[in-house]
Amino acid sequence: MNCAILNLVNFEAVADNLRESFRIIASSRPAGEVRELPGVSIASAGVAFQMFNAAFLSAPVATEAELARCILLPSLQFNTRGLEWSFWVCEDWLAPKACRRLRQVFERHGLRRAIELPGMVTEALQPPARRLPELEIRRVGDQGTGNDFRGIGSVCFHVPIAWFNEVFDQSAVWDRFAGYVGYLDGAPVSTAATVACGGTVGVYNVATLPAYQRRGYGEAVMRHALAEAERERPARPVVLQSTEAGLRLYERMGFRTVARFSVYAS
Numbered sequence: 530m531n532c533a534i535l536n537l538v539n540f541e542a543v544a545d546n547l548r549e550s551f552r553i554i555a556s557s558r559p560a561g562e563v564r565e566l567p568g569v570s571i572a573s574a575g576v577a578f579q580m581f582n583a584a585f586l587s588a589p590v591a592t593e594a595e596l597a598r599c600i601l602l603p604s605l606q607f608n609t610r611g612l613e614w615s616f617w618v619c620e621d622w623l624a625p626k627a628c629r630r631l632r633q634v635f636e637r638h639g640l641r642r643a644i645e646l647p648g649m650v651t652e653a654l655q656p657p658a659r660r661l662p663e664l665e666i667r668r669v670g671d672q673g674t675g676n677d678f679r680g681i682g683s684v685c686f687h688v689p690i691a692w693f694n695e696v697f698d699q700s701a702v703w704d705r706f707a708g709y710v711g712y713l714d715g716a717p718v719s720t721a722a723t724v725a726c727g728g729t730v731g732v733y734n735v736a737t738l739p740a741y742q743r744r745g746y747g748e749a750v751m752r753h754a755l756a757e758a759e760r761e762r763p764a765r766p767v768v769l770q771s772t773e774a775g776l777r778l779y780e781r782m783g784f785r786t787v788a789r790f791s792v793y794a795s
Contacts, residue, residue: 539650539787539788540619540621540648540787540788542650542727542728542729542766542768543619543648543649543650543729543731543768543769543770543787543788544585544586544619544621544622544648544788544790545726545727545729546724546726546727546729546730546731546768547585547617547619547648547731547768547770547790548570548572548585548587548617549724549726549731550706550724550726550731550733551572551574551581551583551585551617552572553702553705553706553724554572554574554581554696554697554702554706555572555573555574555575555581557699557701557702558574558575558576558699559575560574560575560576561573561574561575562575564606565587566602566603566606567588567602568586568587568588568590568595568598568599568602569584569585569586569587569599569602569603570584570585570586570587571583571584571585571603571606572584572585573606573607573610573612573614574695574696575610575612576692576695576696577613577691577692577695578688578692578693578695578696579612579613579614579615579794579795580615580643580792580794581696582607582612582613582614582615583614583615583616583617584603584607584614584615584616584617585616585617585618585619586599586618586619586622586623588622589622589623589624590622590623590624590627591624591626591627592624592626592627593626593627593630593634595627596623596627596630596631596634597634597637597638600616600634600635600638600640601638603616604638604639607795613794613795614794614795615640615643615792615793615794615795616635616640616792616793616794617790617792618631618790618791618792618793619648619788619789619790620788620789620790620791621788621789631791635793639795640793640794640795641793641794642791642792642793643792643793643794644772644791644792645789645790645791645792646770646771646772646789646790646791646792647770647771647776647786647788647789647790648768648769648770648786648787648788648789648790649768649769649770649771649779649784649785649786649787649788650729650766650767650768650784650785650787651766651767651782651783651784651785652766652767653783654752654755654767654782654783655781655782655783657745657748657752658781659745660745661745661748661749661752662713662744662745662746662749663749664711664712664713664718664719664746664749664750665711665712665713665715666709666710666711666712666749666750666753667709667710667712668707668708668709668757669703669707669708669709669710669722670703674708674710675697675698675700675703675708677710677712677717677720678697678708678710678717678720678722678734679693679694679697679698680717681710681717681718681719681720681736681737681738682697682720682734682736684736684738684739685736685737685738685739686736705724705725706722706724706733707722707723707724707754707757707758708720708721708722708734709721709722709750709753709754709757710750711746711749711750711753713741713746717738718737718738718741718746719736719737719738719741719746719747719749719750720734720735720736720737720750721733721734721735721736721747721750721751721753721754722734722754723754723755723757723758725758725761725762725765728765728766729765729766729767729768730755730758730759730765730766730767730768731767731768731769732751732754732755732767732768732769733769735747735750735751735769735775747775747778748778748782755767767784769784770790771784771786
């Protein structure tokens with residue numbers, strides 16, 4: 530685990546875009562809440578799916594005691610509302626002393642590590658390593674495309690469809706959370722989404738139904754989504770958080786790892 534602050538600009542850009550994506554979702558919902566506390570941001574959608582009732586570090590953390598305080602503040606907030614929640618930790622905010630005790634401090638507060646995600650960035654996509662398949666790609670903007678986006682996400686991220694519907698059921702979310710669905714012979718097979726934040730574009734929800742994986746559909750939808758973002762405002766770095774399954778693809782596309790995220794969930 531590398532918790533040293535090595536590249537301030539890049540890791541902050543990745544962390545800021547991630548936080549903004551959650552703010553967009555939270556602010557689109559009647560029960561949503563966006564708050565700034567000392568050293569901590571809250572972006573809570575107020576939903577059953579705890580990953581979208583989220584807290585984030587927003588400043589450097591030097592000691593274990595500071596880390597505990599950063600956990601306690603959102604914990605009180607979420608417990609008051611009776612919500613399960615998660616803390617998306619960009620480890621690059623942490624000094625080595627705080628980082629060494631990261632897991633233990635979170636477990637003392639009732640949160641366990643759910644996943645680790647490298648944060649990645651590229652200033653220029655590499656060309657595809659193979660010819661990508663042809664898909665009809667539609668931007669999410671009506672009930673049909675929204676249902677398809679949520680359905681694929683539910684399957685691929687192993688989340689009950691009711692939870693995924695609750696997160697993405699507000700039409701306002703699609704004003705800035707630009708979602709896309711790829712269709713093969715009329716059937717939805719893959720998704721991707723982008724979020725513009727300051728000087729970056731973030732990539733989210735890259736997913737392909739299991740029966741269609743490893744054929745380039747996810748990459749095709751992702752490249753289309755990024756081309757649309759580039760058309761609206763050119764020459765912005767692209768950032769994302771990668772799963773283990775997607776890491777090699779993103780490296781081939783020109784992404785490099787500049788940050789490390791750990792997600793802790795109640």
